[in-house]
Amino acid sequence: MKLKELAEHLGLSQTTVSRALNGYPEVKESTRLMVQETAARLGYRPNASARRLATGRAGAIGFVLRGSEEFGPHTTEFLAGLSGRLAEEEVDILLTNVDSYQEELAAYRRAAASKKVDAFILHSPKLRDERAELLHDINIPYILHGRTEIGRPHAWLDIDNQGAMERATSHLIDLGHRRIALINGVRGRTFAEHREAGFRAALAARGLPVDPALMANAIFTDEVAFRLAQTMLELKPRPTAFLAGSMMTALGIFRAIRQAGFELGKDVSIIAHDDVFPYLNADNMFPAMSTTRSSIRAAGVRIAELILQLLDGKPAGAIHELWPVDLVLRQSSGPPR
Known part of the structure; x- marks a missing residue:
């Protein structure tokens, strides 16, 4: 199905349909939902290149790892969930590896200047995270896997x-x-x-x-x-x-x-x-x-969904999720003897 056919089915202009699918804020929420639901039902998927041209987006999310200790099972599980969900929307991950904290901050500044990514995911934040403050100052959207206290509205998902x-x-x-x-x-x-x-x-x-x-x-x-x-x-x-x-x-x-x-x-x-x-x-x-x-993989999936919402115009201060944690008792814990 082409955009023209979807627009005719909905009785809307191609411009309105395109703007609704690409998250333009001037489109009414009711119209956006109707267009998205109809597109999903009819199996319409916009061409990725055309969508990037229409929105001015890079079509990529940035993720920076610092030091070899960041490459572990937690990271691979998280990236598996994240990348799988983003791939469904034809959004790529730009992965950068650095050796020091200063190099990490420099990586964010380079990305802002080159416009290679639309947003960043910050992981393992500190209680007051300078990376979040920097991204806020240079006006790049971001979401934290975890929480921080910087005195500014920001998107986050964390567990209890x-x-x-x-x-x-x-x-x-x-x-x-x-x-x-x-x-x-x-x-x-x-x-x-x-x-x-x-x-x-x-x-x-x-x-x-x-x-x-x-x-x-x-x-x-x-x-x-x-x-x-x-x-x-x-x-x-x-x-x-x-x-x-x-x-x-x-x-x-x-x-x-x-x-x-x-x-x-x-x-x-x-x-x-x-x-x-x-x-x-x-x-x-x-x-x-x-x-x-x-599940850290489930967290990766959900953060992908939340960052897409952020890019579609949802306020960062409205994206807060705190997940409960289950206690699963097995044989390794028992009374002392």
Whole structure:
């Protein structure tokens, strides 16, 4: 079906139909919805090149990774969801890899000057994120996977990291654990700060002290988590339970527990975050891993949808989604013995 045929079917001009499909703000919302629904029902898809000419858009979304530690299972899962959804709209991803924070800021400025992307996705934000402030100042649309506090309206999607960690910690306390270790993400990143706040809140609610020796911040790798857990397990008294910031972290903790001669789920418990990786299934581990569950691939899909809404004129301040996190109990968590 061609644009002319769609316009004739709707009884509208080709210009109105084109503007409705391309998100022009002067088109009434009722008209836009009618055109989009009819186009979907009849299987009409505008030519990508023609659409870019009509809208002046680049047809690409920018995503910047900094350092080799950014290339992990979380990133690949997120990009799988993001790219799959954007591909349905014939929108590309411009992926840039840099080595330093200053190079990352420079990448955003270059993109603004070259007009190669229509918007950016910012991941792993800090409590006050300079990248978001920069993109706001140079007037490039963006959405955060996470949250920040910059005092300006911005679009974001996040999960309830604080609530998830508070619930997981409370469950371990209910089981009888009093020495609970937290191996968290990089300090200063919003998700890590929110998780620590949840951990502290659960301990405070039960009148339990916070032991700094049982808290650590690091990148999510098996090796780093292994060495941190080794050190903690040598403490007297040692921790009887761990909260792991990721499944990769949990693998390192599990290795340290086994090397120390303890039994997972009996002598030492673990609750890990993220159990939706297709190649690292918590149910198939032995013993099966207790987790706080939130699909990072689903988050990638949804962020793609939200950034398309942003580009179609939806105000950034109206795009806020906070997803709940499930606590899935399996064999790796039990009462201490």
